Amino acid sequence: MNAATFAIIVASATPLIFAAIGETITEKAGVVNLSLDGSMLLSAMTGFAIAYTTGSVELGLLAGMATSGFVAFVVAFGGIRLRVNQIAVGLILTYFATKLSALLGGEFVRKPGPSVQKMSLPVLEDIPFFGEILFQQNPLVYFSFLLVIASFWWIFHTRRGLDLQAIGERPEAAFARGIPVNTLRYFYTVLGGAFVGLGGAAFSLDAKMGWSEGHIANYGWIALAIVIFGGWHPLRVAFGCYLFGAIQIVALKMQPTLPDLAQVLPIAPFPLMILTLVFLNMRVVQSFTMRFKGIGRLIRGTAPSALGESFWPD
Amino acid sequence: MNSLQQTKYFAGAITISLVVSIFFLWLLEAPLVDTAKLLVEGAFGTNQRIGDTFMIWVPLLLASASLVVTFSAGLWNIGVEGQIVAGAVAASFVAREVQGSTTVILTLMVIGGFVGGALWGLLVGVLRVRGGVNEIFGGIGLNFVATGLIVYLVIGPWSRDGVASTGGTEPFGPQAWFPTIDGLRVSPLALIIAFVSLASVMFLLSKTHFGLRLRATGKNPLAANRFGIATSRYLLMAFIIGGGVAGLAGVTQAGAVYHRLVPSISGGYGFLAILIVLLARFRGLWVIPIALFFATIAMASFQWQLRLGLHSALGGVIQGVLVLSVVLVMGYQEVRQQREQSNSRDDAAL
Numbered sequence A: 001m002n003a004a005t006f007a008i009i010v011a012s013a014t015p016l017i018f019a020a021i022g023e024t025i026t027e028k029a030g031v032v033n034l035s036l037d038g039s040m041l042l043s044a045m046t047g048f049a050i051a052y053t054t055g056s057v058e059l060g061l062l063a064g065m066a067t068s069g070f071v072a073f074v075v076a077f078g079g080i081r082l083r084v085n086q087i088a089v090g091l092i093l094t095y096f097a098t099k100l101s102a103l104l105g106g107e108f109v110r111k112p113g114p115s116v117q118k119m120s121l122p123v124l125e126d127i128p129f130f131g132e133i134l135f136q137q138n139p140l141v142y143f144s145f146l147l148v149i150a151s152f153w154w155i156f157h158t159r160r161g162l163d164l165q166a167i168g169e170r171p172e173a174a175f176a177r178g179i180p181v182n183t184l185r186y187f188y189t190v191l192g193g194a195f196v197g198l199g200g201a202a203f204s205l206d207a208k209m210g211w212s213e214g215h216i217a218n219y220g221w222i223a224l225a226i227v228i229f230g231g232w233h234p235l236r237v238a239f240g241c242y243l244f245g246a247i248q249i250v251a252l253k254m255q256p257t258l259p260d261l262a263q264v265l266p267i268a269p270f271p272l273m274i275l276t277l278v279f280l281n282m283r284v285v286q287s288f289t290m291r292f293k294g295i296g297r298l299i300r301g302t303a304p305s306a307l308g309e310s311f312w313p314d
Numbered sequence B: 001m002n003s004l005q006q007t008k009y010f011a012g013a014i015t016i017s018l019v020v021s022i023f024f025l026w027l028l029e030a031p032l033v034d035t036a037k038l039l040v041e042g043a044f045g046t047n048q049r050i051g052d053t054f055m056i057w058v059p060l061l062l063a064s065a066s067l068v069v070t071f072s073a074g075l076w077n078i079g080v081e082g083q084i085v086a087g088a089v090a091a092s093f094v095a096r097e098v099q100g101s102t103t104v105i106l107t108l109m110v111i112g113g114f115v116g117g118a119l120w121g122l123l124v125g126v127l128r129v130r131g132g133v134n135e136i137f138g139g140i141g142l143n144f145v146a147t148g149l150i151v152y153l154v155i156g157p158w159s160r161d162g163v164a165s166t167g168g169t170e171p172f173g174p175q176a177w178f179p180t181i182d183g184l185r186v187s188p189l190a191l192i193i194a195f196v197s198l199a200s201v202m203f204l205l206s207k208t209h210f211g212l213r214l215r216a217t218g219k220n221p222l223a224a225n226r227f228g229i230a231t232s233r234y235l236l237m238a239f240i241i242g243g244g245v246a247g248l249a250g251v252t253q254a255g256a257v258y259h260r261l262v263p264s265i266s267g268g269y270g271f272l273a274i275l276i277v278l279l280a281r282f283r284g285l286w287v288i289p290i291a292l293f294f295a296t297i298a299m300a301s302f303q304w305q306l307r308l309g310l311h312s313a314l315g316g317v318i319q320g321v322l323v324l325s326v327v328l329v330m331g332y333q334e335v336r337q338q339r340e341q342s343n344s345r346d347d348a349a350l
Helices: A003-028 A036-054 A057-081 A086-104 A130-134 A139-157 A159-169 A171-176 A181-207 A219-229 A234-254 A259-267 A269-281 A283-291 A293-299 B003-027 B032-044 B047-072 B080-097 B102-129 B135-155 B188-207 B209-219 B221-226 B231-258 B269-279 B284-308 B314-349
Strands: none
Touching: A003 A036, A003 A130, A003 A139, A003 A159, A003 A181, A003 A219, A003 A234, A036 A057, A036 A086, A036 A181, A036 A219, A057 A086, A057 A181, A057 B314, A086 B269, A086 B314, A139 A159, A139 A181, A139 A234, A159 A171, A159 A181, A171 A181, A181 A219, A219 A234, A219 A269, A219 B135, A234 A259, A234 A269, A259 A269, A259 B135, A269 A283, A269 B135, B003 B032, B003 B314, B032 B047, B032 B284, B047 B080, B047 B188, B047 B209, B047 B231, B047 B269, B047 B284, B080 B102, B080 B135, B080 B231, B080 B269, B102 B135, B102 B231, B188 B209, B188 B231, B188 B284, B209 B221, B209 B231, B221 B231, B231 B269, B269 B284, B269 B314, B284 B314
């Protein structure tokens, strides 16, 4: 594999990074937004539709963020204010948003539209090997790097990040310390949703260039799975996205020579992720990671304890 | 429980979804009266259409019955799509390999489909109970695997002679076709299977000791465990029964609708059934009319597209609006009711 191939992998994983990091932020706050598969389709559609009609890619990306941000708000409102099961709301919204994207996006199907333009970063692009992979990309890709690092720093190295972890792990204790649990949960759910929407719009305005019905179906589920696979840790989630991107690209490259294997490879990440989880949950491995805490921290991750549970202070 | 208040809110939710649906129709510049007329005519206008509506009703009933079992155990079985596929694959295997009379073949297809779906469901269960993999994640993962498997079979070992297309396998021999009413596509046997399955599931859950323990596991697994119920065994049983019933939907799809194996055999009915069961609030009896209504909308969608040029996704949007508004409004009703109760408790304390 040469640098050009790695560059393609990085570019193709970018929409997934936005979605998976967005969902990581949401779930860290204790809210599960299961609507991703529909939500991303809808934001891919609105993002493309707005960019197509206005000619502005930036407006398209913002429209995508607003779309999935709103979908996430419905999840938060249902789960927090109405105390409806978050999984139920998420699944209903998955279906609804998928159908809505098809219904409203009908007139934009397979139209050529604007897309994010490549912009190499001066100086950095000349770094041998890595320059081509990382810095001869477009601004969305650079923003995805920033998002991964910023979310990691925010969650684990700031005071507010500690609050974020607290409302997802032990909301009662956080509330007792004066943290406005539900307000923050609304905030992080909508924020995470906005990144999910950026991921959706990044598909139609960059990675897959254009809109057609259901053409990014399943990526939402993949993003949700990568959050679990990455143990709710932004860096490992990003690693999962790139790994997924790599498998996809390898499958694509093998299409002419090994068509049978190329058919199977696109679904391979899912069983692989499941097996990895099973492996990590095996008793032998667990006791091993208990003994060697450093390695344990590196490979294991547990869901926020209050994930999916509503919290009401009264 | 104040059922009058509940009814009022329920009616409110229906009104909201009606208004939103009409808004979408207005947005699409659809003629309201014709659209409403076609909703009924599209599903029940001719004997042919009634038959077709029933054949959408069947997999919806079966998938819903499956989900009622797993929901009762407190499980989110999103893997129901994969279990339908597994049932269809198993039934297709029987249809392709077994020679004999229609009775023998169909019986074996039903048994095989149940076992196929049950095993696929059990896999999700084992991953959850033994592997620590959440059933939503495991279920979706196995849906992908099932889709991969069916595509592999259709273009690979079971492909039609000479052509490797994703169009489907060679049709089954006539002995493996579910008998239909003359001139129609409706199979009474498939309807019987659906209703017997739903009735059995409801009986099992509400009238047996097993069902009681299963529901206890779903309501409060910790308490159930402390009470001496081997909860993980009950979770696995829920996956076996639920998966098996979902597998039957695969059997009727393969044996009574397509008469062969096609990649889209599940028709998305598994996922739609999740919405049905949520709308029915997990009660088996309510599943019957709601599933029929959803089948009606699915049929109407064809006619809306054919006769009025409306997008085929319109029906799905209406279904989504309906379920979303009912679930949210009923949630609001429960929150209000709890608040009133706690208020009146406070008053009484004074």
